[in-house]
Amino acid sequence: MYKVGDKVVYPHHGAGTVVKREKREVLGEKREYLTIKILHNDMTVNVPADNAERVGLRKVIDEEAVKKVVKYLTSGGTEMPKNWNRRFKHNRDKMKTGDIYELAEVVRNLALRDGEKGLSTGEKQMYVKAKKILASELMYAKNMSEDEALEWLEMTLTEGAKPKLTPAERKASAKKPAPVAKAAPAAKTAKAAPVKAAAKKPAATAKKTTTVAKKPAAKKTAAAR
Numbered sequence: 001m002y003k004v005g006d007k008v009v010y011p012h013h014g015a016g017t018v019v020k021r022e023k024r025e026v027l028g029e030k031r032e033y034l035t036i037k038i039l040h041n042d043m044t045v046n047v048p049a050d051n052a053e054r055v056g057l058r059k060v061i062d063e064e065a066v067k068k069v070v071k072y073l074t075s076g077g078t079e080m081p082k083n084w085n086r087r088f089k090h091n092r093d094k095m096k097t098g099d100i101y102e103l104a105e106v107v108r109n110l111a112l113r114d115g116e117k118g119l120s121t122g123e124k125q126m127y128v129k130a131k132k133i134l135a136s137e138l139m140y141a142k143n144m145s146e147d148e149a150l151e152w153l154e155m156t157l158t159e160g161a162k163p164k165l166t167p168a169e170r171k172a173s174a175k176k177p178a179p180v181a182k183a184a185p186a187a188k189t190a191k192a193a194p195v196k197a198a199a200k201k202p203a204a205t206a207k208k209t210t211t212v213a214k215k216p217a218a219k220k221t222a223a224a225r
């Protein structure tokens with residue numbers, strides 16, 4: 001059961017937040033409705049609470065599922081219909097399922113086709129929409145802003161299979177001090193230690209010389225007596 005504040009995904013529209021849960025009377029029948037605010041397209045959706053599962057409403061994925069999404073985004077493309085109309089319908093039907101892996105496959109296939117052969121006007125619009133819907137869920141899954149989620153998605157598509165740091169993670173990494181700076185003082189202290197030890201040795205030799213010099217003097221005094 002969904003409650004106010006939950007992050008959910010509505011098929012073909014994207015991820016949003018449940019902002020209200022209330023009872024309404026429709027055609028003489030009282031039903032409970034969920035009001036969902038979808039940020040990326042500024043849309044508000046009303047869904048009957050008892051019908052939420054049937055319309056495909058689900059909760060936003062977690063961080064573990066994001067790793068699987070990355071694999072879909074960076075793997076090789078799957079075969080699509082060659083006919084433009086069939087290909088468009090094929091991808092649209094995948095987006096309507098509300099399954100994030102199906103959506104990631106659509107985004108990947110359109111990205112590959114765009115790089116190889118280019119996209120028609122209709123497919124370009126679909127590509128933009130699919131990326132926005134996908135980013136709307138990644139935004140909540142990775143705790144980013146909408147712009148940061150789109151940037152992260154573009155980087156993942158263009159730079160390959162290694163998961164990319166979010167803009168916030170890159171900033172945090174840049175602020176960390178370099179480890180070499182801390183090691184430098186320790187190295188100087190280690191070099192200075194042998195110098196002090198060497199300085200003590202000549203002092204001990206000087207004491208021995210002084211003692212040897214006193215012995216001949218004692219012998220001469222005895223001879224004189």
